[in-house]
Amino acid sequence: MSRVKEQAPPVADGAFQVDTPAVRSLRRRRYGIHAITFEESHSPQSSRILLQRFDRVYRELCITAPYGWRLLREVFAMAPLSLAANLLCTLWLSVSSAVNLYFLSFLFSLLEDSFTSGKVAAETYKAVACGWLTTALLSVAVEHIYVEAQATLRGHLRAHFIPQLIRAGLRADLPTMQGWQSVFPVTGNFDSEIPGWSFLQYLLERMRTALTLLTQVMVLVYAISRKQSPEKELLIFFCIAHPVIRWLAPPNGIGSKDYIFWTDNRYYHHLKALYHLTFSTEYRGDLILDGVTSSIAAEYSRSSEALGIVTDAEPYPWVGGLLRSWYWDFLINITLDLPLAIYVLTLPSRLSPSSVTSMALLQQATTTLSRSIGRWGDDQSSVIERFSQAKWLYEAIAHESRMPMGTASYPEDAMKFSAEGMSISFKDVSLRYPKRSDEALHKVSFDVAPGQLVLVVGVNGSGKSSMLKLLARLFDPTSGQILIDGKPHAAYKIDELRESMSFLSQSPVVYPLSVRENICIGLGPRTDKREGQIAEAARMGGSSGWISKLEDGYDTLLQPSYTVATNWVAGFFGQLSDALRQEYDKHTKPRILISGGEQQRLAASRTFMKINNGKIKLVVVDEATSSLDPVAERDLLTQFLRVRNGKTMIFVTHRFQHLARKADQIICLKDGHIVEHGTHDELMHTAGEYAELYNAQAKPVF
Numbered sequence: 001m002s003r004v005k006e007q008a009p010p011v012a013d014g015a016f017q018v019d020t021p022a023v024r025s026l027r028r029r030r031y032g033i034h035a036i037t038f039e040e041s042h043s044p045q046s047s048r049i050l051l052q053r054f055d056r057v058y059r060e061l062c063i064t065a066p067y068g069w070r071l072l073r074e075v076f077a078m079a080p081l082s083l084a085a086n087l088l089c090t091l092w093l094s095v096s097s098a099v100n101l102y103f104l105s106f107l108f109s110l111l112e113d114s115f116t117s118g119k120v121a122a123e124t125y126k127a128v129a130c131g132w133l134t135t136a137l138l139s140v141a142v143e144h145i146y147v148e149a150q151a152t153l154r155g156h157l158r159a160h161f162i163p164q165l166i167r168a169g170l171r172a173d174l175p176t177m178q179g180w181q182s183v184f185p186v187t188g189n190f191d192s193e194i195p196g197w198s199f200l201q202y203l204l205e206r207m208r209t210a211l212t213l214l215t216q217v218m219v220l221v222y223a224i225s226r227k228q229s230p231e232k233e234l235l236i237f238f239c240i241a242h243p244v245i246r247w248l249a250p251p252n253g254i255g256s257k258d259y260i261f262w263t264d265n266r267y268y269h270h271l272k273a274l275y276h277l278t279f280s281t282e283y284r285g286d287l288i289l290d291g292v293t294s295s296i297a298a299e300y301s302r303s304s305e306a307l308g309i310v311t312d313a314e315p316y317p318w319v320g321g322l323l324r325s326w327y328w329d330f331l332i333n334i335t336l337d338l339p340l341a342i343y344v345l346t347l348p349s350r351l352s353p354s355s356v357t358s359m360a361l362l363q364q365a366t367t368t369l370s371r372s373i374g375r376w377g378d379d380q381s382s383v384i385e386r387f388s389q390a391k392w393l394y395e396a397i398a399h400e401s402r403m404p405m406g407t408a409s410y411p412e413d414a415m416k417f418s419a420e421g422m423s424i425s426f427k428d429v430s431l432r433y434p435k436r437s438d439e440a441l442h443k444v445s446f447d448v449a450p451g452q453l454v455l456v457v458g459v460n461g462s463g464k465s466s467m468l469k470l471l472a473r474l475f476d477p478t479s480g481q482i483l484i485d486g487k488p489h490a491a492y493k494i495d496e497l498r499e500s501m502s503f504l505s506q507s508p509v510v511y512p513l514s515v516r517e518n519i520c521i522g523l524g525p526r527t528d529k530r531e532g533q534i535a536e537a538a539r540m541g542g543s544s545g546w547i548s549k550l551e552d553g554y555d556t557l558l559q560p561s562y563t564v565a566t567n568w569v570a571g572f573f574g575q576l577s578d579a580l581r582q583e584y585d586k587h588t589k590p591r592i593l594i595s596g597g598e599q600q601r602l603a604a605s606r607t608f609m610k611i612n613n614g615k616i617k618l619v620v621v622d623e624a625t626s627s628l629d630p631v632a633e634r635d636l637l638t639q640f641l642r643v644r645n646g647k648t649m650i651f652v653t654h655r656f657q658h659l660a661r662k663a664d665q666i667i668c669l670k671d672g673h674i675v676e677h678g679t680h681d682e683l684m685h686t687a688g689e690y691a692e693l694y695n696a697q698a699k700p701v702f
């Protein structure tokens with residue numbers, strides 16, 4: 001990777017926003033195509049600033065440390081043996097290198113004695129060698145146990161925290177989940193998601209490195225202090241020079257500061273999109289149909305030329321266009337490699353048995369210490385950061401929906417469940433979505449009596465789906481009130497209210513579960529899901545036909561969430577052996593594509609399963625037949641009308657001829673306003689918006 005000349009930054013490089021007075025500011029840099037923004041602490045200029053910084057760290061620790069402590073206690077309570085095994089292994093691995101160093105220095109002093117006395121203490125040599133060997137064997141065994149102990153502890157954490165996170169995640173409202181990354185400490189990558197693990201690992205690692213360093217230094221000091229030779233001071237100097245220089249050197253790159261980076265280079269984005277288009281199978285069919293395959297290469301070359309030769313390496317902390325001055329790296333290297341050279345060069349003037357063993361000890365000591373210091377420096381995160389992660393985890397687990405939750409049961413009279421539909425009143429309801437300047441609904445008012453069939457019509461973007469989202473409380477109105485059975489919508493327990501509604505949306509999802517689970521997902525865990533009922537729901541939704549053609553029938557996984565992993569280099573470049581490739585094919589579950597119409601039928605079957613088995617008082621069907629053929633659409637609507645049985649039903653559809661005369665009332669929306677409202681005959685009479693939409697369905701285009 002080559003560093004290229006820095007491009008002109010969009011804003012002048014330097015501090016542009018003071019965060020905490022005199023302590024933190026944001027700085028910007030450019031590195032190739034990337035812009036980087038990071039927090040930088042000012043170098044302390046006065047004791048006052050230093051004090052402020054300590055105060056800040058102290059206050060943050062006071063807030064976050066109790067969470068870390070709570071996490072540790074919880075881990076101890078749930079997996080005491082596993083935690084103890086981790087601690088003991090860490091302890092041994094921390095001191096083992098110092099023990100090795102001790103044996104080495106002991107061996108050297110034996111050698112020195114042998115040189116000066118001319119006698120070889122064979123038994124002592126043997127004892128030291130045995131001790132050394134045992135330590136090495138023990139370390140190998142402990143490494144193995146440590147790997148297992150870590151895996152077990154991760155398993156405990158996963159089993160303990162993920163269910164709690166899932167419950168909290170499901171409690172969150174829709175607007176919160178749209179920015180879930182800031183609320184929940186998950187990346188969406190389940191395979192590597194182990195809540196609390198990075199915190200524990202950090203503590204164990206820090207403990208290991210600190211102990212290693214401490215014991216190594218102690219052994220070295222002990223070994224050197226026992227030496228009789230005049231080079232004692234020289235040895236000490238060489239041993240500490242490297243650690244001290246590394247300590248003093250500024251971090252290479254952004255270091256431990258928080259940073260974000262992005263690229264606003266439009267050529268780069270364009271190239272990335274074209275690359276994705278070419279190699280992603282989902283676009284290939286459309287690319288061929290659109291006849292653009294030949295122009296993509298030319299388009300790529302054009303944009304590539306416009307981009308020029310520029311680095312797109314991601315600015316990780318250790319680069320980021322912020323390399324430290326060259327002399328620091330020079331000093332670090334020279335203090336690591338040169339001591340031995342200097343020592344050897346000056347050796348002839350004072351050659352002794354002690355000098356030879358000192359040389360070997362020096363070599364071993366600088367290498368070992370340097371490794372330990374490097375290990376310490378590798379993890380740039382701070383204690384506060386890790387404790388904050390523990391705080392974040394507990395706050396996420398305790399997360400409650402920001403939507404005010406009611407306490408009233410729904411329905412208040414449990415006996416009325418299936419007997420009567422839901423009554424709905426919208427009173428001057430307006431809705432403005434976040435980050436939108438216009439209102440999706442403006443002062444909408446209407447009443448629906450229990451058991452009525454309501455048709456909502458209007459052109460695209462008129463607010464039909466928004467009205468239904470309010471009913472399900474995906475959003476709350478910006479102003480106005482919604483009454484359900486005479487009570488404010490928000491007064492009810494939201495789960496109970498939603499359990500009595502059944503929604504079939506305009507873009508149904510296929511969950512990454514089996515066909516059977518896709519049909520049953522709306523039901524509570526305690527509901528009896530008999531095969532006959534599932535088959536009946538599939539039949540009513542029009543899914544029986546296509547499901548019967550699947551090899552695994554109802555057990556088919558339509559979107560497997562787990563694919564077989566390979567060491568991708570071998571896999572991608574065709575170097576996987578035939579035997580492994582066969583194994584790969586055997587375990588790879590392909591994604592089974594079903595048509596848009598089949599997806600809608602599957603979702604409809606799910607809705608019927610809920611209607612047949614739940615206590616449904618309201619059925620909402622939002623443009624759910626758009627991909628169905630006319631026969632399937634008619635059959636589906638007939639099925640809905642058959643299960644009506646006193647339930648309130650709301651249909652949103654652009655093809656509403658079948659339903660128009662059956663509807664008790666029709667609401668016609670335009671630009672978020674109700675422009676017409678009444679029965680089919682009344683609205684046709686006025687010859688307004690509704691009549692135009694109705695007649696347009698029958699009119700030929702040409």
Ligand SMILES: Nc1ncnc2c1ncn2[C@@H]1O[C@H](COP(=O)(O)OP(=O)(O)OP(=O)(O)O)[C@@H](O)[C@H]1O
Nearest residue numbers: 433434436440458459460461462463464465466467
């Ligand atoms: N989540 C959202 N965030 C911001 N704006 C939204 C959101 N959902 C809908 N809108 C906007 O609200 C307006 C009404 O949208 P809505 O989906 O309710 O219309 P619709 O009548 O159902 O349209 P269609 O017939 O195309 O389904 C549109 O301008 C749309 O862009």
